[in-house]
Every structure is written in C-alpha cells, then in structure tokens.
Amino acid sequence: MRHLYLMRHAKAKQPRGDMTDHQRPLRKRGKRQAAAMAPVLRRWQALEGKTYVSTAARTRETFDEIAAQLPDRTLANPVHFDEALYTFDVEALLAWLTALPDGAERVLVIGHNPALIEFACWLNDEVPPSLPTASVLHFTLPDTPWSSMNQGCAELVGHLSPEEASYALFKRRAPKPPAHKDDTASRIHAMLEHQYRMIRALEPGVIAGVDPEFLHQYRVNLRRSRAVGESLRSVVKVPGLKKQLKWLKHCARATSDLRDLDVFVEDLSNTSPPLSPGTREGLKQWLQGCQREHHQALCQQLSTSEYVEQLQGWQRFIVSDEVVKALSKFTPKRSKAVLDERIARHDEDLAALALDAPDTTLHELRKGLKRIRYLADLMPETPKPFVSELKHRQRLLGDFQDLCTRQVWLDAFCASADNDTRQKQECSQWRAALEKPKRNLRKDVLALAPLAEVQT
Template sequence: MKELYLLRHAKAKRASGGMQDCHRPLSRRGQRQMAAMAGPLQRLGALDGEIHVSTTTRTRQTLLALDEQLPASSLAGRARYPHELHTFDWKSLRTWITALPPGCDRIILIGHNPALLGLARWLFKQAPTELPTGGLLGLSLPVDSWQELGKHQAERVSRLTPTETSHALFRKQAPRPPDLDQASMDKRVLGLLTHQFRMVRALEPGVTAGFDPEFLHQYRVNLRRSRAIGESVRAIGRVPGLKRVLKHLKQRARATSDLRDLDVFLETLDQQPPSVSEQTLTAVHDWLEHQRRERHAALSHAMAQPAYAHDMARWQRLLSDKVLRRALKAVTPEQVESVLAERILQHDTDLAALADDSPDTSLHELRKAVKRIRYLAELDPRRYRAFLAGLKRRQTLLGEFQDLCTQQAWIRACIEVLSDAGPSGSARKECLGWLDSLEARKAELHRAVMALDPLTETASSP
C-alpha cells in the first residue's frame, strides 16, 4: 500500500514589476493558511514520509511556513526539490512518480495546480473538482511499487483545506449575514432563518474535519437559533411542515452535545489545569481525547448518511415554501413582544422558585429558557438592545454552571474506567477531590443565579 499526499502551495502574491511567476512569494494569507494546516497535516501523518517540493519560491515558502510551526519535525532538512515538480501538467507528475523507488511508501508533493488535481482525478475518478491554495488531497494506492500506478486505481481520496481547519480563515469566506436593519418583521425572520441554514451547510466541512472546535460550536448555535425562532413562529401561528423540521433540527443539535461538552472540557484542562498530579491529569486527558474521537467519528458518519441530507433538503424546501412566507407576513413586532413577555414571565417564575437545594436540572432549564429568550429578542435587536446586553451575565453564570455539571459527569465516568484498569488509590482520591472542588464552585454559581434580578425589571420597553 502506498500513501500519496498532494499539497497545493499556499496563497501567493501576484507577480509585479517584472517578477517571474516562479519567484512569487507567499502572501500573509498564505502564511496564515499554513499556520492552520500544520497541525492537521501532522496529525494525518501526511508529513511522516518523504517530502518533495517544487523549486518555486511559493512552494519552498509553503514548506518553510510548515517547518516554522513544527520545528521538531525538521521538515526543511528532510525535503527534496526535484525540478520536475515545477510543472502544471499532471502527466509529467505521473511520469516522475512512477520512477520513484519501491521502498518509499508515503510521500507528500508540494506543487501546483492543475497538475495536482489532474493527477488525483486520474488516480481516483470521484476526486474533488477543486483544490484551493493550501489544500491537501490524500490518496491510498493498493500497489507495492509506484511503477504499478494505474488509472482510477486509488481506493479512496480525502480532501482538507485551510478553511476547514481554521474557523478564523473560514469566517472571512463565510456567508455574509443579510442587512435586515430596515426590514419588516416577516422579512427579518425569513432572512435570519435562511442565513442560519446557509451557515449550517457552510460549517459542515469544518465540523466533519474536526480540527477546530469553533466549527462545531457555531454549527450548534445556528441549529439551535433556527429552532428557537421556528418555535416562536409556531407560538404565533400554524405553519404546515414546520413542526417536523424543528423536530429534526432538535435531533441534529442534540447529536452534537457530548462532543461539544468534551471540546469545552479539554479546552478548560489546557487553560486551567486542576490541582491533580501530572500522571492523573494525563490519564484523564487521554481518556477524554479518546471519547472525543469516538463521538466525532459517530457525528461525521451520521452527517454523511442519506437521512442527514434528507433533513437538510426538507429544511431548505420549507424556507422556500410560499406557505411559510404567507405565515410570516402575519408576524408582527407586537406578537413577538407578546411571546417574549410570556417567556420572560415564565423565566422569572422559575427563577423565584429556585432554592438552595434545587436540583441541577432546574438551572439547566433556566439556561435553556434564557437562550430562547435571547434568540427571540434578537429578532428586533434595536428594540431590545439594552435588554440583550443585560442577558450576558445571566447566560455566563448559567453556562458555567452547565459546564461544571458536564465536567463532573465525565470525571465520574473516567473514575469508573480508571478503577477497572486498576490505578493507584491516589489517582481515584485526586479525582474525587477534583469533583469536590467543582461542587464547591457550583454552589457559588447557584447562589449567584438565585441573586439575579427578575428579567421583567431589566426588559426594555419599546
């Protein structure tokens, strides 16, 4: 089996002042692309084998940018620069590859389009039709020697681009939110729902790539915001088909919950490690990473199934349905205000009912209610600007409480696994102490939530 990785050079500056094409350097964007791709390339094993680089300035600087991010890998010292790789002809690349010695099982080529893409499509019929700057194609080839390469012989092809590894890069190319400041309520609701649908679809590649947790976070936010707005529309009037769509949005958002909790917990461990030994922390961290990988694989598999595509298609059809548009025309700011007032009143009732011994679930339900209130108020952000600003501390307190609860659940599950593996008693004792410290912080937050003012005292009036 041979592994072939094709990496297109990062974004380069345009030639100017008589500069030859081969001397074009990387742009700042190109440098950022490689900073985002370095870790994922290493995790994929794409840099483990031989490294062959075109002789142009932009391909050399692509490798140097990776080398800067991964100094321990000595990429620049291992690289070779065959002049044959400075080509835009895929057949020339094929000729060069088939002359490689059979003992080399894994290589990465840093070169140019259309040669890289043409070679990939010759090796695998269903290969992608595009390869942006900084993008990678990985092919698995069931051959013992490079001389045996044949048309459409690759068993699989994988694709990874900088905008799938970095949400910061993705954000620069993400769908732009519509300008709805002067829009009527019905056009505002439809505009927001349509934008959120587009964002969900645009975020999917980053979610399945799994290298930047922010993709999953924003994916969840857009699913849940759409559901919250849709539920508000249902509270005002009946829309055929909306209930079913909302049910599936809820299921899709719920399928991401464990993975998102793990992402947050792992980030917390990196930024604020607990007072436990390095050995215990490593054991917990490794177990959490294993759980994260399993759940990410399950989510990616689910998103690749026909049922997922069917759910997305149903959602898209609803957004373009005249029935929805007619129903939205009946939505007025006054109706939104009425539904919002009902939700605020229910929130305040639940807040007043909180006691020192109230279960954690009471605060979880309060957190969900605050989110639904916020999403509804965001339908008219100018009207509720001060009110929305006042929700921030409330959401922060309830969000931190929720995070602590999920962290406790994962630690308890980890203790069971560690116990089965027969760890020393000190590791279990440390984890139990860790749980106690989280419980103490939860108690502080519980009291802080109980001390919050009712939302009716902070809600702004038109």
C-alpha cells in the same frame, strides 16, 4: 501499503516587475492557509515519511509555514527540495514519482497545478475536479515498487482545503448575513434562510473535524433556527412547524456531547487543573478517544440520505406559503405579550430557586432564559440594556452548566474499567472540588434581580 500526499502550494502573489514565476512569494492569506493545514498533515501522518518540495519560493514558503506550526519545530526526516518538482506537466511528475526509492512508504509532495490535479485524476478518477491552493489529497497505494504505478491504482482516503480545516479562513467565503430589514416578517424569513445556508456551508468543516469552531457554529445555527421557529410558534399557529422543530432538536442534540468534549479538551490544554501530569495526559487521551467516537457517529449521520432530505425539507418549509402567511401575523403586539409572559415565568422560577436546588433546576432556568433572548432578538425595539442583562445571565448559567458537564465526563472517566486507579482517584477529587465554584455561581444567580425590573 504506501501513502502519497499531494499538496498544492498556498496562495501566492502575482509576479511584478522583473520577478519570475519561480520567485513568487506567498501572500499573507497564503501563509495563513499553509499554517492551517499543519494540523491536517500531522493527523494524517504525512510529515512522518519523506517530504519533497518544489524549489519555487511559494512552495518553499508553504513548507516553512507548516514547519513553524509543529510543536517541536522538527520533522521525523529532513525535507528535500527538488528542482524537478517545479513542473506543471503531469508526465514529468509521473516520471519523478515512479523513480522514488522503494523504501519510501509515506511521501508528501508540495508542488504545482495543473500537474498535481491531473496526476491525481490519473491515480483515481473520483478525486474532486479541482485542487485549490494549499489543499491536500491523501492516497493509499499497493505495497509495490513506485515504478509499477499504473492508472487507477490508488484509493483516495482524504481530501481537505484550508477553508475546511480553519474556520477563520472559512468565514471569508461563508454566506453573508442578511441586511437589516425594518419589516419583522422579512427579517425573520431572511434569518431562517441564512441559517440554513450556514448549516450546509459548515458541514464539510464539521466532517473534517480539524477546527472545533465549525461544530460550534453548526450547532449554533441549528439551535438558532429552532429557537426562531419556537418563537414564531409561540406567537402564531404554523401548520407542520412542530414536526420540523422536533427534527432540528434531534440534530442539535447529536452534537451536544462532541461539543462538550471539544471544550473540555481545549480547557485541559489551556489551563492547569489540579492533576498530576500523568493523570492529566491520561484524561486527555481518554477524552480524545471519546471525541473520535462521537465525531465518527456524527459524520455517519451527516452522510445519510435521510439527513439531507430532512434538511432540504426544512428549506422548502421556511419558504412555504404557510410560513409566509404566519409571519405576516407576527406583530410586535403579539410578540410583546408572549415575551412578557416568558419573563414573568422566569421571575417566578428565579424567586423559587434555593441554594440547594438540583442542578437540573438551574439548567431549566437557562433554557427559559434562552427562549426569552431569542424572542427579544426578533424584536428590534428591545432595549439594549435588557439584551445585555440577558447575555450576562446566560453566561452565569452557561458557566454553571459547563462545570456540571465537566463533572459528568470525570464521572465517566472514573467509571471506565480501562483507566488507572490512581488517575481515577485524582479525577474523583477534582470532580468533588468543582462543587465550590458551582456553589459560588448559584449564589450569583440567586442574587439576580427580577427580569421585569430590568426590562423597565
């Protein structure tokens, strides 16, 4: 089986003065686009075969930005710059490709539209209708000579744009947050609609799985939607809301393990845990295997018709007459009464907390604190120092939960029959050592003053 990767150059500047089209350099955004696609090309093994690049300045610079992101700054094979690829004609591109040597099993072409997209459509009529700058298409072809390529002979196995590979690039085109509204009902309504749009816009990046920030933001918007709905439900009655919130909770839970794995793998790469290099690498590879399994399961869920129908049902629900009517009753007086009740319950739980309390007790304290925070965020009159204190407490309890989660995955690694005995022993020792920072965080939580005092 042969692999063909078609990549359009990144965003380039428009020609000025006597600059020719061939001389057009990349814009700053184009350089960021190209750099963002380097992890995609590595994951797809596109850089392990033959790389052919048009001689235009913008295609050369696209390749340079990709190469600069490689860990060892080297390629498996030298790159070839070919003047014949500086073409916009599909027939010329086809003639060039059919002349490739039969020994080339993986070929990456960095070239130009419309030749690339027209050729892609010739290979497979199910390709996307456009090929944005720095986007890549991955095809597999039969293991026959390149000269025998015929129309419709390829299978499209992947396609990605920079905005799906990099959250930083996605933000530029992300749905804009609603303008601040003085009316509470209008503000909540706009917030729910914005979160729905964000969830849908983030889905391609979640499925691509290149930048974990997509999953994090997807999860945040799901949980915020649910939190806003729960806050609304705690103040006024909304028929049908309980069922909708249950589904949002299910969707958010489906992301939990994958998000925890993303954080753990990133921390392993950025810190120096008390592990030997071999054990660290063994643990990392095992965690990455778990990542792939959980990501595949999440992608399967997002591709089901049930998921799409449920999410569209949530959109219809938040614009329904029932929700609009309920929001009209969401008064500051009612909200304040519920907030005070939650604060009092939090202070009771905090006062009853002991240094040897089970981990789950602190997790429940964190959940209650989040409900306070979300409700407080819906009330513009909430004092800023109070919100800052809520954030501080969330960070403390969040750090505690992260340590507990790390212990859970270390336990799972040690319980796996496939892992090395010495590596298991080292991980078990690290797991035990995490009890000390957990205990320090417990002491910090126990030293917190009652929230009611901070509120006043």
